[in-house]
Amino acid sequence: MKRRLSCVYKGEMNxxxxxxxxxxxQDSTQGADEALGKGPVKAYIGFDPTASSLHVGSLMPIMGxxxxxRMGHSPLVLLxxxxxxxxDPSGKIEERPVLPKDQVEENLSGIRGQLEHFLDFDSSVNPxxxxxxxxxxxxxxxxxFLRDVGKYFSVTSLLNKESxxxxxxxxxxxxxxxxxxxxxxxxxxxxxxxxKYGCTFQMxxxxxxxxxxxxxxxxxxxxxxxxYGITYPLVTGPEGNKFGKxxxxxxxxxxxxxxxxxxxxxxxxxxDSLVIDYLKQFTLLEAKVIQDLRSVHNExxxxxxxxxxxxxxxxxxxxxxxxxxxxxxxxxxxxxxxxGGLRADEIEDVFSDVPSSEMSESDLSDEGLSILDVVxxxxxxxxxxxxxxxxEGGGLYLNNIRVTDIESRLEAGNAADGRFFVxxxxxxxxxxxxxxx
RNA sequence: GGUGGGGUACCGAAGCGGUCAAACGGGGCAGACUGUAAAUCUGCUGGCUCAGCCUUCGUAGGUUCGAAUCCUACCCCCACCA
Numbered sequence: 163m164k165r166r167l168s169c170v171y172k173g174e175m176n177x178x179x180x181x182x183x184x185x186x187x188q189d190s191t192q193g194a195d196e197a198l199g200k201g202p203v204k205a206y207i208g209f210d211p212t213a214s215s216l217h218v219g220s221l222m223p224i225m226g227x228x229x230x231x232r233m234g235h236s237p238l239v240l241l242x243x244x245x246x247x248x249x250d251p252s253g254k255i256e257e258r259p260v261l262p263k264d265q266v267e268e269n270l271s272g273i274r275g276q277l278e279h280f281l282d283f284d285s286s287v288n289p290x291x292x293x294x295x296x297x298x299x300x301x302x303x304x305x306x307f308l309r310d311v312g313k314y315f316s317v318t319s320l321l322n323k324e325s326x327x328x329x330x331x332x333x334x335x336x337x338x339x340x341x342x343x344x345x346x347x348x349x350x351x352x353x354x355x356x357x358k359y360g361c362t363f364q365m366x367x368x369x370x371x372x373x374x375x376x377x378x379x380x381x382x383x384x385x386x387x388x389x390y391g392i393t394y395p396l397v398t399g400p401e402g403n404k405f406g407k408x409x410x411x412x413x414x415x416x417x418x419x420x421x422x423x424x425x426x427x428x429x430x431x432x433x434d435s436l437v438i439d440y441l442k443q444f445t446l447l448e449a450k451v452i453q454d455l456r457s458v459h460n461e462x463x464x465x466x467x468x469x470x471x472x473x474x475x476x477x478x479x480x481x482x483x484x485x486x487x488x489x490x491x492x493x494x495x496x497x498x499x500x501x502g503g504l505r506a507d508e509i510e511d512v513f514s515d516v517p518s519s520e521m522s523e524s525d526l527s528d529e530g531l532s533i534l535d536v537v538x539x540x541x542x543x544x545x546x547x548x549x550x551x552x553x554e555g556g557g558l559y560l561n562n563i564r565v566t567d568i569e570s571r572l573e574a575g576n577a578a579d580g581r582f583f584v585x586x587x588x589x590x591x592x593x594x595x596x597x598x599x
Numbered sequence: 600g601g602u603g604g605g606g607u608a609c610c611g612a613a614g615c616g617g618u619c620a621a622a623c624g625g626g627g628c629a630g631a632c633u634g635u636a637a638a639u640c641u642g643c644u645g646g647c648u649c650a651g652c653c654u655u656c657g658u659a660g661g662u663u664c665g666a667a668u669c670c671u672a673c674c675c676c677c678a679c680c681a
Binding site: 427 | 628629630633634635636642643644645646647649
């Protein structure tokens, strides 16, 4: 059920124009437009293996590659297995911790798996490819590197790079030689990809501009060949704050780290002022469709159609139809919908994020347990008194049905599909009890 | 070291012999409204076997039928003076 996103190159479609109207173009080097117009190209983006999963912050470059492939170009994904061992100083205030090698390995395979949701690696015409720069960096000799690459860089110009300048100035943190040299490694990556794969484009976030142009210069000076670069704008939240972070942490693409439900909710909760931008940047919907969504939203904002569409599109892209339907069921249930029709495995799935405990059937023998005790033991309330007040105030639910009687007892017969008790205090405080037979 | 003021529930702050589980404000929780937002409104906000009982007003004693409130000692804070 992998989507076919690739297609044969058609000269009349212009990638940069697509990026422009979608608000995905920050900057491009001279001649990039013409070079793309001449025929299919190979373009690469490097992904950082600092974690075993990508998060929503990487979505812009990923979508960049998706558009690229849809226009018949070939995307190349560089997994920086080696550069990950050094650490890129761009956009970082402090030196980063260096990761152990086996961790980097593990991260690489996780990331590769996620990209398969977006890119077509099996196309006969323009398949996506992943490359690990260990291929050329692992056995590189220091002296060779200095001669072939180092020679082309002036320290003065390196010191003038924004990412380095800022760190050199800061007396407290400074910059290590490893990080200082990072830009050379990335430039060398581009050179290597250019030679081995005929790659002529590099793309990346706007913080990568300095690294990208360094690569282009190296290719020009060392091989007298032309190469190009494109950067995507930085995605920010409503107050310019960091995108993708919520109270519960980073929003990851890995369903084990961020459940499809939470992922879906992340997009549902996007600020109104940004939803149209995000539709352009993170979905493949066409201009006309997005325009229509915008007018619907202006007329009936409370329906939040663009949010729904945004959440659905991206969730199905990242987690598939299956993930989307899980997220939908979870949304309905977690916002107070009926629990009755759900099967045990669906309940288990919906409430997988929720604190839970277990109880054996014998605990509930004939009399059952006082709901007050159950709620308090589950940690939903601090004391029986508090549980009592919650019920009196109408704020306690069993299996999404309001509990009205303080005296009511929990019995095996109440369990949803015979296996679960779903306790809820207020709108969002859940506790799941598994009934063991 | 001297003088004065003070320690009250999650926080701020009233209370100064019984009607005090303790006003009021903030925060928190819940309900209504709503767009899963904000604002607003309502209720709750020590524990329990809950029309009752038990434990709480810096700590330890005492006076009293009865103490957060009066007395004694101690501990800690703050202000001013040295």
